[in-house]
Structures are given as structure tokens and as C-alpha cells.
Amino acid sequence: MLGGIGAFIAGEISGAVRRNVTVAVLMGLGVLLMLCAGGYLVAAVHTALALRYGSVEASLFVAGGLFVAGLMAIAIGFYVKNRPRPARPMAATALVAAPLAAKLIGAGLTSKKGWRLALVGGVVVLGALLGRQFFTGDDSGDGEA
Numbered sequence: 001m002l003g004g005i006g007a008f009i010a011g012e013i014s015g016a017v018r019r020n021v022t023v024a025v026l027m028g029l030g031v032l033l034m035l036c037a038g039g040y041l042v043a044a045v046h047t048a049l050a051l052r053y054g055s056v057e058a059s060l061f062v063a064g065g066l067f068v069a070g071l072m073a074i075a076i077g078f079y080v081k082n083r084p085r086p087a088r089p090m091a092a093t094a095l096v097a098a099p100l101a102a103k104l105i106g107a108g109l110t111s112k113k114g115w116r117l118a119l120v121g122g123v124v125v126l127g128a129l130l131g132r133q134f135f136t137g138d139d140s141g142d143g144e145a
Helices: 002-053 055-082 089-108 112-136
Strands: none
Touching: 002 055
16 A cells, blocks of 8 residues: 555656656746847847947947846845845744644554544644634735735
């Protein structure tokens, strides 16, 4: 019985990993194609500016524009980095309740009484998680959105 469960779990994990790798490769290919398109855009802007202002001025305009865009990206990065993260009461409670849950589940695997203890412990841990979420007054879920 455990061999079948192990094979099932291994198959599910293998499928999930394969899917995640496929998604990551497709995302990477999309980003690479967008970077190539951006290069062609910069070349086209340079050509249009060179026809109007001359080659040196066009290069200076393009370099200045890329420099300003880089500064803006760095400024936005610092803003996002220094912004405080929202509180995650569910994650904190789960971290505190995890050792108790593991102990109760471990005890539940040995006997019939242990299974009952594990079930009651699971209800207690779930109640602690939901109770903390309810009494903190946070309606936004886990702080993500």
C-alpha cells in the first residue's frame, strides 16, 4: 500500500516539476524575445533621430533616454525594497502550530487512540489558525493581493 502511495506522490511531484519547468522555459523565451524587440526598437529610434538630427546627436539622445530609464528602474527598485511588508498572521500562527501538529500526527500513526488524538489535534490547530485570523481583524486574508 505504501509503495502505491509513494509512486502516486512521486508521479504528482514529477508532473508538477515538469509543468513548472515548461512554464519557466516559456517565460524565459518570452522575455528573450521582448529584449530582442526592445533592441530593434532602440535601433529604429536611433535611425529616425539620425535622419532628423544627425548620427552623434541621435546616439546622445538614445544614451540619455536609456540612462534616465535605468535611473527610474533603480529608484522603483529601492522604493519596493524599502516598503514595509504586510503582516501575515496566518503564516506566523502556522509556524507556531507546526511542531504541535507534527507531534500529534506522529502520535496518530501508532494506534487507534492515536488517530483520535491526531484528529482532535488537527481540529485544535485549525481552530487556532482560524481564531487568530478572526480576532486580528484582518479581512485581507494572508496579507496578499
